[in-house]
Amino acid sequence: MIENSDITKTIIKNRKKSKSLKDEVAEAQLQREQQKLKLNVSSGGVVTQTTTTTTSTTTITTECPPSPSLERFSAISKPRESILTQPEMGWGTFNYIAICYSMAGLTMMVDTYLSTGTPIETDMLWWLIRDWQHGLYLLLALFVWSYVNYACTWLYARHKIPAFMSITLYILWQAITFSVAGYYILMVCDLSPILSGGSGLQLCVYSLKNHSYWHTNYFLTQGTIKASKKNSPILRRDLTPNVLVSHFTYFLCVPTLVFETQFPRTKSIRASYLLKEVLACFGTFLMFYLVTCRVSPIYKKVNDTPLLLVLIQLSLPSMSLWMLGFYGVFHCLLNIFAELTRFADREFYQDWWNATTFDQWWRKWNRPVHKWMLRHVYTDSMYTVKMKKTGAMVSTFLLSALLHEMVMIFSFKFVRPILSATMILQIGLVWFTQLPMLQKTRFGNVVMWITVFVGQPLVQLLYSTHYNSLLLDEQQHQQQLLLQQNITTI
Template sequence: MEDSNGAEIKAPPPVQRRPPRPRGGGFTPEGFVAALRRRLSSGAAVAARASFAADSGDESGPPEPSSSHSRRDSSGDTSSAGGPGDFTAFSFRAAAPVHRKAKESPLSSDAIFKQSHAGLFNLCIVVLVAVNGRLIIENLMKYGLLIRAGFWFNSTSLRDWPLLMCCLSLPAFPLGAFSVEQLAFRNVITDAVATCLHIILTTAVIVYPVLVILMCDSAVVSGFLLMFIACIVWLKLVSFAHTNHDIRQLTISGKKVDNAPSTDDMDSLQAPTLGSLVYFMMAPTLCYQPSYPRTENVRKGWLIRQIILYLIFTGIQGFIIEQYINPIVVNSQHPLKGGLLNAIETVLRLSLPNVYLWLCMFYCFFHLWLNILAEILRFGDREFYKDWWNAKTIDEVKYKSS
């Protein structure tokens, strides 16, 4: 073909078009079978069959397609190697069996501990927050904000010098116990005399603060803190006396004792020093020993976070006492004057805030405060408590809480 100038014009290449789909009566079963085979041999179908086989527990699922399992004919159609009678391609169809092996329900006793229950746990948290949120709003609407400083610190708290002086004088008792042990290790006094002096010191460290509190009109927190510190000093002195008595038996008197320590423990058995006593009185432990495991350094960032958490949980404890426990106690009748049902109802109303208060006190003291002291003093053994919440008996709870 030429144009007006005589140049030859090439004809465009012919466009190959797909033949139109047969409509109506033009439907051919051979075309449908070919399209179905192409669909079943695709990657989506293979993935669906593998997923169904894994979910149904069928370990002998259909094999993955490969060049040896499929063939392509001259027309471009792909067919399964199993031929028309191979029904593995239909494993994700409705005709495939769903129940292939015996399985337990997720909440049955045999399968409940073999899977995660994070969803149920989250649901319990949501319900707990909703219920307690309603109780908080109801309490605020009924009583208002009841936080007041007079219950904790009144006008006499800052002038409560007798309790403060009593607290500052408590270190005299550990120094007295240290002097008794020094005399006993030098054989100046006998073991019987040392034991009697320790009994006098440990009794005085409890009786002395009680007498001061009874003679002075102090605030609640001041008296509580004084007795709390006095009880800790008493327990530490008891351990100090027992441990040094055993050390004297093992190193000086040469007596045979049961459960004798090993050679490594014998190397650490020595007379108490003033530095070891001071560290023991400040360390978060009630068991005296001449030396303790120590950490390398103090983590300042971690320590600041623990102090902030300690202040937050201390405030939560005060809120629970002031906002929930005090109004119930003040507004309730005397247990002996009211009926039995009123007494039971009061106890049940106090049970929930008391549980929350006890949990906050446990976390605040045994975890936060003791870890703060241990971090400052580089005290290595931080196992202040065990998993008492998994205990099955009361004795096991006592063991894991100590």
């Protein structure tokens, strides 16, 4: 009994010693964490940390959260690859489609060689790329002209000019951009529909980029001014203005329309990946040209063929052109520019082919424009103009339709609101495809694809027939002028 009591006392003493050692270790660890927090606070960092031990709980907050109105300018870019480059999307299906397109292109080249003696028709090619240098001149002019907007934004961010002058200069910049560039495309240049449409698209791209740059830095500057008056400076880097000329130049080159004060970047340029995308881009646009040559005779017989038969004949070629254009631009070209600039966010599209409603389709198929519309139209109209969600959605849709129609005006050089009208009609399709029997169902996806198969050839037919009639009238007018000149000389 005595031995057992001594052993019990010894065990109790050891337990007390171990408890005191644990308490000392916990207190020392808490002191080290508090010293680290003090160092972070003294260096200007933002610290919000909660420490829990067996003895006490410490919560230290050194900065109030920023204004909720500035949260809409938070960074949204993050490192990610495009969907079609990821193996989980099914490389087998993608390779099968690529091989089918390659065999179809080879078949068309053999048929052209047997009929004309050359595998590729060159007359249409030279017509499509004629006066290409004018498009290059416009691109360089828009790039240089953007630095005028940068200078005006820099002046306001550095508190050199007042807010009303910054707004005035920005509106003036946009007005000069569209008036001069639009006049150059429509009246000065004699470009083909593809090159003139591409020039108009570049005009819209630079306009949206410069708006995002000015708009973001303008409101972030206002937020920093308000925070400084309240003696609570904003220390988050993504919510403070960035008007460095190097960052602005990088923003003009990267494939995104939404300006952010910092962008994720890759470590290096992958030469093998870049070569693969360049070859894929070349093959895609070669196939696009072959399909265009094959479908051109159909438009010449439009007046002698029933409309329903023409739509059936154009349904598959027009969808092929649309798919090739999507892959060549949104995957190949944008990934090439992203790789060259080491831009890490490659989400240029999502799985729009699986969409069951039209609102999903619009959100997924063109992510750069969707992100721009979401920040600078939809969200900003609710914060600045105090619109409700329905009004913000309608205004966003109308602006998107206007931009699409503007590109078509630059392409064909006539005003005929066909595309914008079809986009407005899709508001009813958005409501229809959101019915429970269609939403998130395979049947809803079938309805979406059927409407695309019908809508694409119809839009192409309406634009191309009117364009061909204008070309025919112009040719007849030139022949009459030549005839009159010959008569006068005789």
